Amino acid sequence: MAITRGATVRLVASLAVVALAAAGCGGRGGSDEPTDGTAKGEPIIIGMDEDSTGPGASYSTIAGKTIRLAIQDINDKGGVLGRPLRLVVENDESDPTKVPAVLQKLHSQGAKALFLQSGSAAVMQAKSTLTQLGLPAIAPTGVTATLVEPPDNELIYMLANTTTDWADVYCGAFRAANVTRLGILTDDTATIAALNKALLAGMSCVTVVATEKGAANASDLSAQVARLKNANPDAILVTSVGGAFEVLAQNTLAAQMKGKLRFSLASIGNQPSSWKLANPGALEGLVFMGSINTENPRTKALIDFLKQKNGDDYEVTAYDAQGWDSVQLLKLAIEKAGGPDDPRKLNEAIQSITGYQATFGQPSFTLSFSATKHLGADGPCGLSLIEFGADNRPKGPWATYQPPCSN
């Protein structure tokens, strides 16, 4: 009996060790990486710093998945200059302290250019390392203007409208809705701290009567919302990286401040998996900064493609579109440069791209770059204010105000 029991214990312990080893081998990486498709030449290595497990995972993984699909699509059609794009991926968990090592590792794996799909605090830290390594990089979902401002901005590019434009759009919205007193509910991530600093600096159109902060992994925000309620704002703006915090914030605001006008950043509108976290009807009336406009034919084409790849119930977000466009822009730049091996030529090629018709924003929205313009957005037409409906899904443009589009 004792021997049998001992053998059982050893077996259980062995299984535990095997399980631990399996877990230690990391996630299920490898199976989603693009193949070379029909392209035959020497691979062009593209590096991606993707936060798949940290605070930025809720949006980074969406863009990351579409970046992989875009690369696979290019490879299936013969690659770039006949050569396949090959993706190497590391994860900095949106931790600025990990970024230099991650980028060094991608560089050592032969990356000719990088996608920085991580929190903006981490991307900020990446700038000096990029200069050191001489690698051009695109931050597909970056929105903080300082990411493409000096110092060390020669090699980094962003696509979408930044918080400066967001501030103008929010101010237009606040004026249209007679909002003069604003309450802010924010998370404690470094990314949002940097974003708040940039965004609020441009919002002198309102008085911020209360700012309440909660931990990104908070399980309760009722105290913070009660304090906001005491300040009696005309509207609430939630600034967070999205995910569980944003939904908890909206659930709590819906319960404790019923009927109060609520705004949010782009996060929750572009994270369909978060909508299921919300209580029924909790997101109704919430207005977020969106960029997916189905009147844009390129958006429609992307939606069809992604639904074909991910299933009919897949919700396309701005993160998908920006990820897709980042890959297309890099492809274009490699073709213009005649190859990826000269980083200076590649960088100049990116800067020579003008009038690229984006898959997000209004139909006439384009992206252009130059030596002094590292932010692609040509005007505010990349932005729309979208409202959630009673079913906790975006129902369409907010009727009260939309950013002007003169094109």
Added chain:
Amino acid sequence: MTDLQLWLSAVEIGCFFGMLALAYHLVHVGAGFFNFAIGPYAMMGGLCTTWLVITYDLAVWPAAAIAVAVTVVLSALTELGVVRPVQRRSGGGELPALVAVAAVLFTIQQLAGYVFGYPTLPGQSLATFGPVTVGDVTVQPTSLLMIGVALICFALVAVWIRFTRTGRLLRAVGDSNHAAALLGLPVNRIRLIAFVLAGFVAALAGILFAPKAGVNSLSGLAWSLSGFLAVVVGGTGSVWAPLVGGMLLGLVEVFLPYYFGGQAHVYGMLLIALLFFAFKPQGLFVRTVRA
């Protein structure tokens, strides 16, 4: 402190911490041991349930039943495969087993991340009714369930420990393994029952709390610490002591940020931990033994 919505939040969180603390209490009473893997058990309950619903379109009740079963097996394996062999090899020493269980905590978290992924998943509500408005207070169905089930759990455990043979055996074994063994009591079986029950209570707590803010593979560590603090504060003198400890922490979690802003609850928890460890490590309710 007149905002009833805040009191509701405090009670809900207090019940969650209390159930975690009850799981700790069961293992402590039955095996004389602090099982720090309680948090990951709760995490596993919530995460496994929601993963089964999202990935396999399972109905929520069968998914919850499977999740509870998986968690109970994990808990049993902790006792059979980790604690018991380590304690046997170390001559009954507690420290080696505590270290081993800490490793179990991280192992379960890593396994959960590997199997379920790392993003936060939405918890699944077992309730089918909508929110209830009472005056200015909106009571979510998940809050009602959390509070109701917590009270029922505590009541059932109290009755079980006091009035059933197995419950009395649990107390006897927990008082002294050695004496219980000398008296021919089924020590190993009672210890296993304690671990299994603890796993059950923790899984239930995780399933009920997950809808509030979601659950991910890293939730376990924070929940372990909260449950442990609740049992330290409440003490082990009564089955209801963990609930008192949990409620106190729930009040801190909600009312300190209300009066002092953002992260005041973190400092409040730290202060409570320091005060109790320094001046009242046996907790508020101490078991007295008549000589």
